[in-house]
Amino acid sequence: MGRILVPDSYLGIRWLVRCLLQTAPLGKLARPAWINLFIKGNYLSTLKLNSAEGDAEHEFNQLNGDTNEVVLTFDFDYNNAALPGEVFLYLSSNFESKRGFACIFWRPPDGRELELRTTEVANLTYYDFINGNQYRSWVSDNPNFAAWFNPDDLTQNEPHYLLFADPSQPVPKVLHGTYQLVIDAFTFEEGSDIQAELVMLGQVYGAADTDYYRRNLTVPLLWRMPFALLIGLGGALSTTIISMALAAMRGGIFGSRFWMLQPIALLLLTGLGFSLFGFALERILNPRLSDD
Numbered sequence: 001m002g003r004i005l006v007p008d009s010y011l012g013i014r015w016l017v018r019c020l021l022q023t024a025p026l027g028k029l030a031r032p033a034w035i036n037l038f039i040k041g042n043y044l045s046t047l048k049l050n051s052a053e054g055d056a057e058h059e060f061n062q063l064n065g066d067t068n069e070v071v072l073t074f075d076f077d078y079n080n081a082a083l084p085g086e087v088f089l090y091l092s093s094n095f096e097s098k099r100g101f102a103c104i105f106w107r108p109p110d111g112r113e114l115e116l117r118t119t120e121v122a123n124l125t126y127y128d129f130i131n132g133n134q135y136r137s138w139v140s141d142n143p144n145f146a147a148w149f150n151p152d153d154l155t156q157n158e159p160h161y162l163l164f165a166d167p168s169q170p171v172p173k174v175l176h177g178t179y180q181l182v183i184d185a186f187t188f189e190e191g192s193d194i195q196a197e198l199v200m201l202g203q204v205y206g207a208a209d210t211d212y213y214r215r216n217l218t219v220p221l222l223w224r225m226p227f228a229l230l231i232g233l234g235g236a237l238s239t240t241i242i243s244m245a246l247a248a249m250r251g252g253i254f255g256s257r258f259w260m261l262q263p264i265a266l267l268l269l270t271g272l273g274f275s276l277f278g279f280a281l282e283r284i285l286n287p288r289l290s291d292d
Contacts, residue, residue: 027046029210030206033045033207034207044080044204046205047199048198048199049074051196057071058070059073067187073182077178087198088126089197090126091124092196093121100120102120103118104127104183104184106163114134129158135151135159148170148172239273
């Protein structure tokens with residue numbers, strides 16, 4: 001059967017490549033975005049800031065020899081109802097043999113400056129906010145953080161919550177305001193530069209939701225819906241026409257002799273309906289069958 005509208009294999013390959021590159025375009029198990037219409041405050045969907053696209057202040061200073069200092073400053077407002085579900089930072093550099101390194105600082109709206117761990121910068125570096133955060137020292141210095149964050153059990157709360165949480169509250173409450181992420185990096189080749197992308201994923205996305213594998217369920221919903229509508233419409237029309245024909249034949253020239261055929265026809269129609277339903281369900285659960 002030929003392809004219609006959506007190439008499933010192409011979408012699957014793109015999704016697999018993004019997983020292997022550790023790029024997360026969508027959040028896990030996000031709910032539909034329209035739930036923001038029924039709650040006080042808005043849940044975050046996605047927030048992407050890319051220095052290569054002008055979303056950050058970029059300073060390039062040439063130091064001694066081939067050493068360069070690159071300072072990237074991201075400013076953004078966060079006034080959402082809940083803490084971000086996931087935070088990603090991607091660093092990239094153009095170099096031939098000598099990798100650069102970066103010092104990262106996080107500045108919440110209350111004026112604090114949180115120093116994150118330094119990292120080397122390759123062609124594409126994924127910064128780990130779990131190992132990059134000094135959450136143990138932050139929790140030990142703040143009893144309010146210690147009231148709800150357990151450094152020995154990261155399954156309850158993510159370490160990046162501490163970057164957005166109000167330090168004056170004994171519960172994980174969002175500190176609203178303007179945040180700043182500063183990346184002070186150094187390169188060691190002439191003309192070598194560093195770019196960064198900050199990605200924050202929230203609790204909602206799109207018209208439908210997403211699954212555990214970050215797949216947008218709007219696509220399969222719309223892709224399978226025409227088949228379901230055609231099967232339902234075809235079944236409704238066929239049963240209506242056959243019922244009308246049986247009624248006309250029973251009251252027409254055949255008279256009362258036709259009444260014994262009506263239960264047989266109903267059984268056949270019921271079996272046809274279950275067969276169509278099973279066929280449609282098998283195609284939905286096993287989309288590879290449509291590749292043949």
